[in-house]
Amino acid sequence: MEKTFYITTAIDYVNQKPHLGTAYEKIGADCMARYKRLCGYDTYFLMGNDEHSINVEREAARREMDPLDYCREMADVFTGAWKALNISYDDFIQTTEERHVRAVTELFARIERNGYIYKGKYEGLYCESCEEFIVEKDLEDGLCPRHRQEPKKISEENYFFALSKFEGRLLEHIENNPGFIRPKTRENEIVNVIKGGLHDVSISRAGVEWGIPLPIDKGHAIYVWFDALTNYISALGFGGEESELFEKYWPADVHVIGKDITRFHCVIWPSMLMAAGMEPARSVFAHGFLSLAGEKMSKSRGNILDPEKMAGVFGADGLRYLLLREVPFDKDGDISTQSLVGRYNADLANELGNLFSRTLAMISKYLGGSVTPAPFDGGCGLHGVLSDAVAGYREHMERMEFSRALGAFWPSIQAANRFIEEKAPWTLAKDETKRDELEAVFRELLAVLRTAGSVLFPFMPEKMSAMLGRLGAGDPSLDELPPSESGAEGLSAPDPLFPRIQEKPEEIFKD
Ligand SMILES: [Zn+2]
Numbered sequence: 012m013e014k015t016f017y018i019t020t021a022i023d024y025v026n027q028k029p030h031l032g033t034a035y036e037k038i039g040a041d042c043m044a045r046y047k048r049l050c051g052y053d054t055y056f057l058m059g060n061d062e063h064s065i066n067v068e069r070e071a072a073r074r075e076m077d078p079l080d081y082c083r084e085m086a087d088v089f090t091g092a093w094k095a096l097n098i099s100y101d102d103f104i105q106t107t108e109e110r111h112v113r114a115v116t117e118l119f120a121r122i123e124r125n126g127y128i129y130k131g132k133y134e135g136l137y138c139e140s141c142e143e144f145i146v147e148k149d150l151e152d153g154l155c156p157r158h159r160q161e162p163k164k165i166s167e168e169n170y171f172f173a174l175s176k177f178e179g180r181l182l183e184h185i186e187n188n189p190g191f192i193r194p195k196t197r198e199n200e201i202v203n204v205i206k207g208g209l210h211d212v213s214i215s216r217a218g219v220e221w222g223i224p225l226p227i228d229k230g231h232a233i234y235v236w237f238d239a240l241t242n243y244i245s246a247l248g249f250g251g252e253e254s255e256l257f258e259k260y261w262p263a264d265v266h267v268i269g270k271d272i273t274r275f276h277c278v279i280w281p282s283m284l285m286a287a288g289m290e291p292a293r294s295v296f297a298h299g300f301l302s303l304a305g306e307k308m309s310k311s312r313g314n315i316l317d318p319e320k321m322a323g324v325f326g327a328d329g330l331r332y333l334l335l336r337e338v339p340f341d342k343d344g345d346i347s348t349q350s351l352v353g354r355y356n357a358d359l360a361n362e363l364g365n366l367f368s369r370t371l372a373m374i375s376k377y378l379g380g381s382v383t384p385a386p387f388d389g390g391c392g393l394h395g396v397l398s399d400a401v402a403g404y405r406e407h408m409e410r411m412e413f414s415r416a417l418g419a420f421w422p423s424i425q426a427a428n429r430f431i432e433e434k435a436p437w438t439l440a441k442d443e444t445k446r447d448e449l450e451a452v453f454r455e456l457l458a459v460l461r462t463a464g465s466v467l468f469p470f471m472p473e474k475m476s477a478m479l480g481r482l483g484a485g486d487p488s489l490d491e492l493p494p495s496e497s498g499a500e501g502l503s504a505p506d507p508l509f510p511r512i513q514e515k516p517e518e519i520f521k522d
Contacts, residue, residue: 117250384498
């Protein structure tokens, strides 16, 4: 049977344009999706927009637009940004779509049929910006900690989901499935939350029109979170007549999300699925947050970076590489324009870019563009370091440790640059009798470049395709790395793959 891999990202509220934090999540997920495709998995990568939000309705009203038209327009804005960043999603779900409404309705019906929905009175606090009910103990100075805003007191008849019935099953599931919640720190948090006792959650709002009507009471709309979480199965055709995708890809292999929505994905979502008699996803990966020069990025601080603008400076692939290299995906981390420009010039322009340019330029100059193919094996100088680099890369990629995967591979690039200095091909080229030795040196360098083109492809798909093309190496592949044979013909000196950034970092993002 073919190996499948289903990966999703959080769906985004459409009341503001994508920012760097949102883009970071999609870039990480895309890197993983591309890696799994290279590993031979039949991969399905889902992204989408969360449209049933009161804030969306408000924003549409402010612009005097029909909310559906507004959502359509924002879907173009988001998908445009994702394409500009080389994000290779297979499907983009919008929660106002018919297929989604059908799936939410069906999931609700199953949970209700199994006896986990009841009507009750909700009295408590509600943050209008979170669109979440919030409990007293989570407030800071009486305010929602995320929005620094006072929650509203609400008292209404609501439908409830009997979340409290799932404490035991959730704990058992987490214990029996190591790695269900990654990283481990988030797992510990969730286990503590469950052990502290789960309360039933309200899953409907009375008198809300912008939402999916509750099947059993049309005076209510389904609570946004219940609605939003269901996107992961509605995109696969769940609840419809054609659900081959659902049969094939569910349960999802990984939901990639921000660490602030871990509870929804690790407590509520698996319980909803269990309540419906379905399998929970195999894992949830909660990435950390980026801060800019020591400060949290936020609208109010005015330091939100525009990913498309940044891609204009570093290139889409340059930006992808920098974000995934600078900050470990599972942790919070700080970036600055200085650190990004510094690393771009050091890693990409100098080390990788130069290795590629000078190797091809020398092969073209000294050998007329051809290196006779011959085995590349343990007898060669760079074989050992390259084998280790690939092994380290694979191990970290499997765990979505992108920064560490790059850190494990990079020594092979640096070793190749040192190898050039040591072997001094420009001297060997002056002696006709050293032609074999000269070819052997370039054979090793070509093996490193060909390997780099494949292992770095998930990070920099466009640049690495171009590099492999210039090497005459065809499509990226992780099947046989390092390659057992090395050589090439018809090579010529390329233009710089990563032109050096000359501007001062502080000038780059000035408006
Ligand atoms: Zn809030």
